[in-house]
Amino acid sequence: MTSDFDDLVLALEQFKEERDWGQFHTPKNLALAICGEAGELASELQWVGPEELSDNTVDRAMEEAADVLLYLISFSRSVNRDLLAAAFAKLEKNGRNYPVDKSRGTSAKYNQL
Amino acid sequence: MTSDFDDLVLALEQFKEERDWGQFHTPKNLALAICGEAGELASELQWVGPEELSDNTVDRAMEEAADVLLYLISFSRSVNRDLLAAAFAKLEKNGRNYPVDKSRGTSAKYNQL
Amino acid sequence: MTSDFDDLVLALEQFKEERDWGQFHTPKNLALAICGEAGELASELQWVGPEELSDNTVDRAMEEAADVLLYLISFSRSVNRDLLAAAFAKLEKNGRNYPVDKSRGTSAKYNQL
């Protein structure tokens, strides 16, 4: 049985194959695309105060967040890695770098705890 | 039964609560964090030719990709939206914007097809 | 007589030539570098409240801003364009897109004025 995330990965793969877009999906091109979509997400929020976040703004921001995710999946595919596994591994590493007792309530970087 | 992606979302939520980091996780701060990690991903690849992508470089790039994903999840949470649902919706929209017959084999934007 | 900006452009060019780094400075690589440094600038500010901007944080942020500028100059060089001329031209275009009477005191985009 595939999970919902696997379904997304498969749907995206099919989307790309139908359009023969694999030729454009080098790691470097996809890194540019990730930065491009992350930048669009930033643009949606850049002048907006926290109390002014309308549903429309959130809708647009989430479309950009979705684009970032889709390109992250394509990037992982382009280097033959598993994005979800990488995220679990990174979260575990973060847990070692940021022990609860030292990092609670502070935004300091781990090398300054 | 939760899926693997749900598990990641829950693990990240717990990670954040244990450290009382919710106070830092405004949409704007998280947008900056997403751009920061996307930028680190870009930095890993910036001088590397396609044939020179070593396992070490890919390891480091995937750590940054993982960070981007973790912050995307936190961002979605901060605006009370579902990242995976947004990605499925965006992929469907992309399918309408990029019909197979017009977009096959070209990287042109949908408004130039 | 060269201006201070011309001096910077020349100093950067000499820096690059002495190190034979021109081979790495393709437009695409430099775009990745610009995003990388812009992301580092974002990282310096991501968790910092406006009232907490210490001199140290500003020092570090300005180092990243400087890196972005240096890569912008290298990017312009890589496509044989003049960055300062482009900035004057863009500011003039912005003036046309954002007439004072319509854009005063609002952060709306020009296509929504």
Added chain:
Amino acid sequence: MTSDFDDLVLALEQFKEERDWGQFHTPKNLALAICGEAGELASELQWVGPEELSDNTVDRAMEEAADVLLYLISFSRSVNRDLLAAAFAKLEKNGRNYPVDKSRGTSAKYNQL
């Protein structure tokens, strides 16, 4: 006598004052704007091979580069710093971090030389 860069800084300052946009120009908002424009620059190049860089693409990319520069100037202003001085200082620091004899012809980071 002001230099051409000073002229740009002054013209941008006047542009902003006429529109009363200083209220939006916090360091954090401007960091988001810098990432946004850097991302647009990345987007212009993301699928383009080096031999396919048309004049139109370069025109659009330089508009984005110009936007990044304009926001870098506004950012520096928002933290009361001098962008050009910061760039000269960073270039000097880079010279210390990357001695010619060690860094010639390699893209390795200074801590790996």
